[in-house]
Amino acid sequence: MKASFYIFLNIFNIFILIYCFETEHDYQISCEEASSPVFKRLCYQLQRLHNRRENNQRPDTPPPKCDTSNAHDCAKPGTPIWEEIVGVDQAKLPDQTTLENSEILQECQDFKCLCNSFYLAECFKSSRNANQKFDCMRKQFDVNYPNSQSCILPNGKVLKKAYRKEYRMLSDEERTRFHNALNRIKQNKIYDHFHALHYHYSYGGGAHSGPAFVVWHREFIKRFEIALREVDPEVSLPYWDSTMDSILPEPKDSILWTADFLGSVNAGGNLTSGPFKDWITLEVINKSSNTDREVYLRSVPLIRLGNKNINRVLGMVGNSLIQEINVTTIINNRDMNYVFGDEFTPNSTCSIRWNRRVGDGMLVEKTLESVHAGVHIYVGGFTGDMGEFQTAVGDPVFFLLHSFIDHIWELWRQAQQSPSERETSFRQPDQNCHLSDHFIDSNMRPFKYQTEYIKNRDGLSNKYTDEFYEYAPRPTCRQNLCGSKYLFCDHGNIPNHCVSKIKVGGNCSGFYDDDSPCYNGWCRNNQDNKPCDKCKSGTCVAGRNPSTIDQSQGLSQSERNKEAGLTQESSQIVSELRRRRPTIAQTPPNTNNRQLSGNNINEARQTPLRGSNMGDSMPGTTSNVNVKFVDFFI
Numbered sequence: 001m002k003a004s005f006y007i008f009l010n011i012f013n014i015f016i017l018i019y020c021f022e023t024e025h026d027y028q029i030s031c032e033e034a035s036s037p038v039f040k041r042l043c044y045q046l047q048r049l050h051n052r053r054e055n056n057q058r059p060d061t062p063p064p065k066c067d068t069s070n071a072h073d074c075a076k077p078g079t080p081i082w083e084e085i086v087g088v089d090q091a092k093l094p095d096q097t098t099l100e101n102s103e104i105l106q107e108c109q110d111f112k113c114l115c116n117s118f119y120l121a122e123c124f125k126s127s128r129n130a131n132q133k134f135d136c137m138r139k140q141f142d143v144n145y146p147n148s149q150s151c152i153l154p155n156g157k158v159l160k161k162a163y164r165k166e167y168r169m170l171s172d173e174e175r176t177r178f179h180n181a182l183n184r185i186k187q188n189k190i191y192d193h194f195h196a197l198h199y200h201y202s203y204g205g206g207a208h209s210g211p212a213f214v215v216w217h218r219e220f221i222k223r224f225e226i227a228l229r230e231v232d233p234e235v236s237l238p239y240w241d242s243t244m245d246s247i248l249p250e251p252k253d254s255i256l257w258t259a260d261f262l263g264s265v266n267a268g269g270n271l272t273s274g275p276f277k278d279w280i281t282l283e284v285i286n287k288s289s290n291t292d293r294e295v296y297l298r299s300v301p302l303i304r305l306g307n308k309n310i311n312r313v314l315g316m317v318g319n320s321l322i323q324e325i326n327v328t329t330i331i332n333n334r335d336m337n338y339v340f341g342d343e344f345t346p347n348s349t350c351s352i353r354w355n356r357r358v359g360d361g362m363l364v365e366k367t368l369e370s371v372h373a374g375v376h377i378y379v380g381g382f383t384g385d386m387g388e389f390q391t392a393v394g395d396p397v398f399f400l401l402h403s404f405i406d407h408i409w410e411l412w413r414q415a416q417q418s419p420s421e422r423e424t425s426f427r428q429p430d431q432n433c434h435l436s437d438h439f440i441d442s443n444m445r446p447f448k449y450q451t452e453y454i455k456n457r458d459g460l461s462n463k464y465t466d467e468f469y470e471y472a473p474r475p476t477c478r479q480n481l482c483g484s485k486y487l488f489c490d491h492g493n494i495p496n497h498c499v500s501k502i503k504v505g506g507n508c509s510g511f512y513d514d515d516s517p518c519y520n521g522w523c524r525n526n527q528d529n530k531p532c533d534k535c536k537s538g539t540c541v542a543g544r545n546p547s548t549i550d551q552s553q554g555l556s557q558s559e560r561n562k563e564a565g566l567t568q569e570s571s572q573i574v575s576e577l578r579r580r581r582p583t584i585a586q587t588p589p590n591t592n593n594r595q596l597s598g599n600n601i602n603e604a605r606q607t608p609l610r611g612s613n614m615g616d617s618m619p620g621t622t623s624n625v626n627v628k629f630v631d632f633f634i
Contacts, residue, residue: 215459
């Protein structure tokens with residue numbers, strides 16, 4: 001009955017979407033009728049984006065004379081008007097010298113350029129006079145050019161390709177260095193420069209709603225990572241694999257949202273702990289309903305956004321995080337048109353079907369842009385920073401999300417394309433549906449190499465992952481461990497899946513106690529406040545689980561096994577047998593039709609997890625495992 005209701009609900013939402021974008025004159029009726037809050041939110045955002053595209057005019061008159069008492073949005077002398085970042089106070093951005101020095105590194109398109117730029121930057125930092133600078137630069141040719149694969153900096157450190165790990169797989173030291181680098185570029189305003197770029201080009205470039213989405217953001221976060229490495233060359237940009245949080249009963253209870261990681265918020269959603277708790281977000285003018293020209297000439301009332309602490313509204317509209325079924329669906333899909341597909345398009349004649357129906361009716365997103373949108377809404381809701389294009393970059397979560405989206409895209413490229421196809425295959429945009437910025441040979445505004453814009457075609461280059469960075473494999477259960485104290489291996493899923501540890505006070509219902517789902521705590525039964533083997537309703541509490549201690553001897557389970565004469569191997573077998581409960585019927589893997597996985601493109605995996613239901617419509621899956629139906633639609 002419940003499944004039938006959600007099937008009907010999703011069909012109704014599709015009808016609303018089509019009606020909304022086929023109605024030319026009155027867009028405002030349909031979105032209000034959408035029954036899903038997430039769907040309604042995205043529908044309104046699309047309307048604003050579409051209206052801005054249709055009506056936007058870049059300023060074509062000389063800028064008004066700056067009022068020195070209120071110099072908001074005044075153009076810099078000599079800056080071409082069409083390159084002006086409209087809606088941001090220039091005083092809030094880095095000075096020209098700081099920005100130009102940083103962009104020399106960021107704009108590199110190969111590792112040789114990056115090596116030279118980093119080396120020269122170190123020379124200027126460490127040298128006291130012109131002679132020392134010249135001597136330092138001369139050594140660059142002696143040290144690095146004989147072997148172009150190495151890059152030894154003046155301080156003796158070796159500059160290597162960045163290695164992007166899952167955020168929770170970083171060591172504590174690596175995570176601290178990453179946080180320190182973020183704080184450093186926030187202090188020198190380089191971070192806010194990236195915020196301003198994304199803000200300005202979200203409503204008038206190739207950043208969203210078209211095939212250039214993936215290449216634009218690939219270049220964007222590559223440059224951001226270089227800015228971090230300018231502070232600390234050993235830092236890399238991690239990714240956030242949100243599939244490991246989507247499995248939790250309450251994803252907001254993840255260890256991710258604690259002071260050691262991304263920080264916690266108060267009742268109003270304001271960040272109050274963690275490495276970014278003192279950040280004040282960049283103030284921008286709300287351009288969702290007004291053109292650049294109107295904002296530039298101040299011919300409309302100006303509504304300001306930002307200039308406050310980071311704000312999050314986790315899970316306000318339900319669990320819309322990326323799930324394993326989304327990742328697997330994208331990677332197994334051989335049609336590049338879906339991977340490069342839009343989040344939504346303004347009318348039904350433009351759109352390709354960006355989701356697929358599986359199992360008993362669940363709709364699964366299969367474009368990178370559509371799955372990424374749900375994470376924005378999960379973190380930002382209706383009022384938080386991540387929930388709006390213009391303010392999303394103000395929250396560092398943005399970059400961890402887009403690193404994961406880029407990782408999924410690269411997994412797809414490796415799985416479905418040859419090296420030559422990766423650099424040439426691109427979805428052809430429709431001039432009636434997309435801005436000209438989305439065509440393969442269009443300028444990837446605002447990104448330049450030296451004085452010329454790079455093209456969208458350049459964003460397909462293999463050099464990104466051959467020379468600039470590579471991704472560490474996604475965490476997997478190996479010998480019942482996930483390789484991090486902040487993750488646990490969930491044996492209640494088929495197959496086993498790494499899951500984020502749950503913070504104290506969080507919901508641990510449905511997990512085996514032996515899997516240790518709670519970080520620095522144990523799962524207590526809400527009915528009798530005692531330990532339970534698998535709590536139907538449980539809460540993580542601090543301390544050591546009383547059931548693991550022999551009350552008469554004060555020995556732990558492993559110590560009791562040792563005293564009983566059990567070998568380590570026997571103890572592992574006993575523990576494994578305790579985990580395997582006859583509660584889930586499992587069918588042997590389908591070895592005749594192996595599918596590529598979101599975790600390892602060389603191995604087949606079975607994908608039904610908590611929060612997903614694939615039924616029997618996809619080869620290589622377990623068809624008779626009953627799992628919870630997803631009760632959201634994006």
